[in-house]
Amino acid sequence: MGIQIKNVHLLDSPENERTDIYITGDHISGIGKEPRGFSKDEVIDGSGRTAMPGLINCHTHAYMSLMRNYADDVPFAEWLFERITPIEDSLSSEDAYWGNMLSIMEMIRTGTTSFVDMQMFPRMCVKACADSGMRALITRGLVGEGPGDEGGIRRLREAFDEMEYGKASGANVEFALGPHAIYTCGEAYLRHVTELAREKGMKLNIHLAETEKEYRDCLEEHGCTPVEYLERLGMFKSHILLAHCVRLSDHDFELLANPNVFVVTNPASNMKLANGFAQVAKMLECGIQVALGTDSAASNNALNMFREMNLLTMTQKGAREDALVLSAEETLKIATRNGALAMGREDLGTLKTGSTADLILIDEKSPNLMPRYNMKAALAYSASGYEVSDVLIGGRIVLRDRNFITIDEEQVYYQVSQIADRYK
Ligand code: NI
Numbered sequence: 538m539g540i541q542i543k544n545v546h547l548l549d550s551p552e553n554e555r556t557d558i559y560i561t562g563d564h565i566s567g568i569g570k571e572p573r574g575f576s577k578d579e580v581i582d583g584s585g586r587t588a589m590p591g592l593i594n595c596h597t598h599a600y601m602s603l604m605r606n607y608a609d610d611v612p613f614a615e616w617l618f619e620r621i622t623p624i625e626d627s628l629s630s631e632d633a634y635w636g637n638m639l640s641i642m643e644m645i646r647t648g649t650t651s652f653v654d655m656q657m658f659p660r661m662c663v664k665a666c667a668d669s670g671m672r673a674l675i676t677r678g679l680v681g682e683g684p685g686d687e688g689g690i691r692r693l694r695e696a697f698d699e700m701e702y703g704k705a706s707g708a709n710v711e712f713a714l715g716p717h718a719i720y721t722c723g724e725a726y727l728r729h730v731t732e733l734a735r736e737k738g739m740k741l742n743i744h745l746a747e748t749e750k751e752y753r754d755c756l757e758e759h760g761c762t763p764v765e766y767l768e769r770l771g772m773f774k775s776h777i778l779l780a781h782c783v784r785l786s787d788h789d790f791e792l793l794a795n796p797n798v799f800v801v802t803n804p805a806s807n808m809k810l811a812n813g814f815a816q817v818a819k820m821l822e823c824g825i826q827v828a829l830g831t832d833s834a835a836s837n838n839a840l841n842m843f844r845e846m847n848l849l850t851m852t853q854k855g856a857r858e859d860a861l862v863l864s865a866e867e868t869l870k871i872a873t874r875n876g877a878l879a880m881g882r883e884d885l886g887t888l889k890t891g892s893t894a895d896l897i898l899i900d901e902k903s904p905n906l907m908p909r910y911n912m913k914a915a916l917a918y919s920a921s922g923y924e925v926s927d928v929l930i931g932g933r934i935v936l937r938d939r940n941f942i943t944i945d946e947e948q949v950y951y952q953v954s955q956i957a958d959r960y961k
Contacts, residue, residue, distance in 0.1 A: 538562060538932065539576040545583025545898065547888060548869075548912060558588060560894045563932040567890055579934070581927060586898040587912055589869075590886050591650025591928065592842035593876025595801040596742075596780040596830025598678075599654050599662055600636035602643070603628065603956055604835035613748060613810045621835055624960060625657060633658035635952040637665035640840050642944055645671065647841040647922030650895040650930045653778060653801070653830070653880060655715045655742060659699035667708035670935045670943045672895065674880050675703065676715025676742040683725030693730070709931055711880075713740035713778075719763055720751055727770050734775045740881060741777040743767070748812050752784035764789035773797050778879055780830060783807055783815045794824040799879035804848040805839070806832035818853045818862035828879035829872045843922030846872050850917055865917035898927040 542558040547568070550556070559567035559575055566572045601621075608620035628636070637658070644652060651672040656662045659677045666673050677696035681689015700712040716722045716730045734741050746752055746763040755763045764785060767773060773795050782793065782800045793800060802815045820827050829849060831840045849871070850863040877886030884893040899906075899916065903924040906915045928936035935943050 538578050539566075540579045540581065540894075540929070540932065540934070541571075541575075541577050542581045542583045542588060542898070546587045546901070546912070548587055548589040548916075549888070552909065552912065555583070558583075558888070558896075560929070560932045563893055564884075565888065565890055565892050565894050565896075568888070581898070581934075581937075583898065585901050586926060587901055588888060588896055588898055589916070590873040590877075590888055590892075591895040591897050591930065592648050592846075592872045593828070593880065593886060594644060594649045594652040594831050594840065594842050594845075595778060595799070595828040595876050595879050596803055596832055597640065597652055597654055597840060598656065598833040598835075599640035599652065599665070599673075599840075600628070600633040600656060600658050601625075601833035601835045602640040602840065603632060603636040603953065604833070605838050607835065607960065609809075609838070613812065614750075616810060616836070628658075630658050630661050632956050634661040634665055635949060635956060637662050638669065638944065638949045639953050640834065641665055641669045641671045642941065642946065642949055643834075643840045644842075645669070645928050645936050645941070645944075646925065646939075647843055648897040648899075648925040648928065649840070649842050650897065650928060651876070651880060651882075651885065653742060655717070659696070659712075660702055663699065663703040663706050663708050663710050666710050667706050668943065670709070670930050670933045672709035672930055674711050674713055674740070674742075675699075676713045679714065679716045679726075679730060680721045681726040682723035684729050686723070686726065689722075689726050693733070713742050715742040718744040718747070718751070719755060719766060724759075724770070727772070731770055731772050731775070735771075739775070741772060741775050743772075743777070743779060745779040745782055746784045746789070747781035747807070749784060762786050762789055764792050768792050776881055778828070780832070781807065781812070781815065782820075783813050785816065790819065790823045790825065793820065796826075799826045799828055799875075801828045801830045801879065802849065803830045803832040803837075803845075804852050805845060806836040808848070808852070809838070810836055814852055814856050816856075817849065818857050818859070821863075821867070826875060826878065827871055828876045841922045842872055843916070843920045846917055847920075865911070865913040868917045869913055894932040895930050897925050897929075900924045900926045
């Protein structure tokens with residue numbers, strides 16, 4: 538299958554320059570010049586469009602879109618343990634499939650082409666990715682006390698079973714191990730999961746240093762900060778994604794500047810649950826690798842990476858009282874290339890010959906993007922996400938002229954409404 542995107546502007550080229558992108562199979566086979574032997578099966582008119590790498594949402598819980606706008610304006614502990622968890626426990630796997638589909642729809646519609654997920658229903662996430670063409674790094678959320686804890690061991694076994702299922706599915710999915718947090722996993726369990734990850738060369742994905750309470754409890758219980766605790770457990774010897782990192786000591790900043798460690802910041806969720814602001818500008822100054830995530834639709838309440846980029850740059854400029862931090866360019870890089878590296882995917886987050894063809898087109902003729910001086914500024918500061926017109930994942934068109942190609946939109950709305958009726 539060969540796709541030519543004609544006369545399109547590339548985000549990284551001079552403002553008025555336009556070119557053609559050639560896609561063969563799942564990758565970009567040429568830019569500007571038609572590759573030899575190119576078979577043209579489909580042409581997309583790129584006039585009035587800007588092409589950029591698809592956005593990468595490095596932290597979410599896709600099935601949780603079913604709880605969007607269900608529990609708002611309540612404190613964190615009440616939100617999680619009294620409102621969200623009881624619903625989670627009552628969901629069937631079919632419900633979870635529709636929750637995953639709804640999230641994937643919202644992400645595709647707003648230009649996200651990959652996400653990192655912590656799931657209770659990994660199989661349904663795999664299925665939703667297979668059906669929609671979406672790409673994901675999936676982690677089964679792991680909660681447990683130690684090797685003798687039956688529930689914890691069962692969840693680990695499930696994680697590996699689902700991985701086998703996922704590998705056989707042909708979907709664009711990879712797997713990592715996802716111990717939920719230091720307050721839901723005992724030390725022995727974390728050690729066990731860490732060992733497994735090292736043994737099998739798997740990545741890790743965990744929530745860390747999200748709340749003041751977690752930070753204080755860790756100091757009290759372990760005599761060190763959450764970051765120091767993971768370092769002590771040997772978790773930074775594996776490729777690891779740390780969601781949040783809002784509460785950090787000066788020493789923590791030093792420990793996080795490690796080539797294996799990727800901090801995933803979630804500005805909307807941290808603000809909405811009143812957990813504060815991650816010091817992202819300082820992290821970047823310290824050489825820490827930072828990617829961006831939305832967290833779930835229950836705590837954000839959107840899975841829109843354009844909105845998230847805007848919140849990231851605005852909050853950092855405001856909190857640091859420094860207009861120079863988190864430029865438009867830096868913010869876009871965090872949401873694309875840094876996300877790709879956090880997923881361990883050299884081939885994503887960039888538009889060049891040989892890259893995997895995960896890319897999006899932006900409709901330049903949108904009132905909020907005019908006049909056209911600086912497209913990067915327009916995308917970081919003015920865009921809503923709904924200017925995205927076309928989305929390709931692995932060379933497959935999943936959104937064309939704002940229409941879903943792989944998803945039956947009405948069916949998803951219907952199913953999700955049926956599920957929500959049970960909780961009204
Ligand atoms: Ni989360």
